[in-house]
Amino acid sequence: MDIDRTPLLTDLYQLNMLAAYLDHGLTDVAVFELFVRKLPERRGFLMAAGLEQALSYLETCAFSEADVAALRRLGSFPDRLLDYLLGLRFTGDVDALPEGTVFFPDEPILRVIAPLPQAQLVETRLINLVHFETVIASKAARQVLAANGKPLIDFGLRRAHGAEAGILAARASYIAGFAGTATLAAGIEFGIPVKGTMAHSFIQVHDDEAAAFENFARSRPRDLVLLIDTYDTERAARRVAELAHRLAGEGIAVSGVRIDSGDLAETALTVRRIFDDAGLPKIAIVASGGLAEDQLLALRDAPIDSFGVGTSLTTSSDAPALDCAYKLQEYAGIARRKRSQGKATWPGRKQVWRTHHRDGEFAGDAVTLEDERHEGEALLRPAMRAGCRVGRPASLEAIRLHAHDQLVRLPASLRRLEPFVYPVEISEGLRNLAAELDRKERASAVPRP
């Protein structure tokens, strides 16, 4: 099974519902919207990502004979459903926030308009892709802001949740402004700059740390970064200084050293002084080891030139999931509303509008019905029509520029990662529609038990 491409990557209940939809002729056009209900603690904004993977999934979603045979072996699906699945292609429309766009709760980030069985079936994998990359881009954007211009590298494949998570975390963090990734497969797949240093094991297999440095330098002289905290960091820094002078004569430059443990600020100061005293001001200091936003903020004044960020990024460790949902907003031309306690939705097809201050900073958003007029910029854009993409996929570099532009325009408190509630207005048209649907639903309680 090609795990990232199989249409079987869905919940059983989707197929159960499809079977019932087909039985009862419920194949009219449905409108679903994907949105986040509320922000995780300590978060002030989110950044949309994953649209490219979502569209690619919709373009290629198809059940093979082998997939259908596997379903048949499970024993419970009617032939009508299995035949339908064999011929299924996604023929619907998608509107979405461009990747890299900052957004807030209650704002749809993706809308699917398609015959009900199609729109229903794709729910699980669409959420799976868009949720994850959005989680990571949102986390990475915070780290980029915290690092205040210093480059960040994704070191987090090993503790990412599986293969796809590792690769897509590299992509999402690059969108949000990371400078590169250590993950080779992501570099090759997406053209992201690949960076790397060395591991402690390299030092340890040598009986002598200085010999380890020299061996590595001679074999991998380009972008040479030596890891200096395996035993005694100060002593290792002095060894690097000695080696740097010796190799300079041969045209090999030590680009930097990496520190991965201890008090990073204090160690960086000491190491910086050792290199400066040795006349080696160009040797950069890379720090890694358990870094997240708080540590990056605390290290702002330390003489550290760049950071490797691992687990906190690729698992979004303080908020590994968002309270998001993909909910039916309209079926057969009629707006729909779920009223479950604490989980009620705004009905109908919507648009998100953003107004700006004169200096370009975001002033506030409004969520309206799609056909309501509102000032500002309409954020949801056509991404797919009748199963075909609208326009060419944006390049990763273009998406990254857009994300950068979004972060620049954030209100200053959000840029500083300080608590700030960004204003999102729910339009009168939307409130009226919701109230009207509630009245109808309550009325329907009368005739039946």
Place this chain on the structure above:
Amino acid sequence: MDIDRTPLLTDLYQLNMLAAYLDHGLTDVAVFELFVRKLPERRGFLMAAGLEQALSYLETCAFSEADVAALRRLGSFPDRLLDYLLGLRFTGDVDALPEGTVFFPDEPILRVIAPLPQAQLVETRLINLVHFETVIASKAARQVLAANGKPLIDFGLRRAHGAEAGILAARASYIAGFAGTATLAAGIEFGIPVKGTMAHSFIQVHDDEAAAFENFARSRPRDLVLLIDTYDTERAARRVAELAHRLAGEGIAVSGVRIDSGDLAETALTVRRIFDDAGLPKIAIVASGGLAEDQLLALRDAPIDSFGVGTSLTTSSDAPALDCAYKLQEYAGIARRKRSQGKATWPGRKQVWRTHHRDGEFAGDAVTLEDERHEGEALLRPAMRAGCRVGRPASLEAIRLHAHDQLVRLPASLRRLEPFVYPVEISEGLRNLAAELDRKERASAVPRP
């Protein structure tokens, strides 16, 4: 790119180190061990999982011509390395805790003994697989204990971190005692029981909730579970009761209802009363919606028969990562030790011993050098020799039984998820070896700057 199988799913630095190892003849036998440094907050134990995927990776790890061509295009790798990669197969030994085994910090859960370049290269993906499944099995085990015998179903694919995370989370949670998963692909791939109910959208596309229930019941009468919280839960329960009586005459049984919002305990009581009063004591109540251990413990006395658990399980939301490491413990027959501040390792090849009380409960563990004698059961077992598996893969059902047996033998405080520090002794042999290496390392500081 087959993302879950490509050998490119590794960190750039592994290849940089490999190039240097080959240049300097560092191809002797290396011993790496994978272990967890410390427990996440509020956790008292961990459960090993992911060995099957790790062994499968090692068995099949190979660079194709296309992989090597992709590396060549990156431009920085010497031919010597690329030729080596083309011929590379894993020929080493692996010892590991059987999947489903409970373990504690400092205890190796997997050991690789192989020529250094092989043992180094596989680091990233080995951690990526074993870490993730261990994270999920450990989280799932807590939820199984909290649910106190009531069945749990994995509903978490949509918010799992990508495709592989969703599928492997289903596997790891099934190992730890979950009763099944909603993820079709996991059911088909691993033979895990697949369960599912219906979504709110199914109700919403009908103009009438009662009609929605009846349509679903007629199409999917087997294991019929109806979702009753879309609008007004009590009213929906009464509608289900009416329908259940009507359908009983046709041989269709309503197996259960699902509640996904509101105060689950209170709602379950009300709904239970409605069904009992209607003479329908067999209709079960399934609860879902933001459940984790604390909620499961709080719902112990509620009339809920089973639970759907999503995000908290598949992202291990309170602890999405473990502080684990894959560290060099020996090279060319000599024990090695990293001394980085706060990250020092115990050197050498180790074994983990577990002693039991007379009633079978775990009494305590000891970590020793492999050749030290100790009472109790040796937990690390041969899993691979010279690149070939030892014995047949254990069946998922056998692994699940082993995991169950482990949970039964946990000290009572751990079973109750209460704070408890399980005793893990570090042997004298291990302490002596570490002290000896430290002395040698300090001595080596003298001759060189």
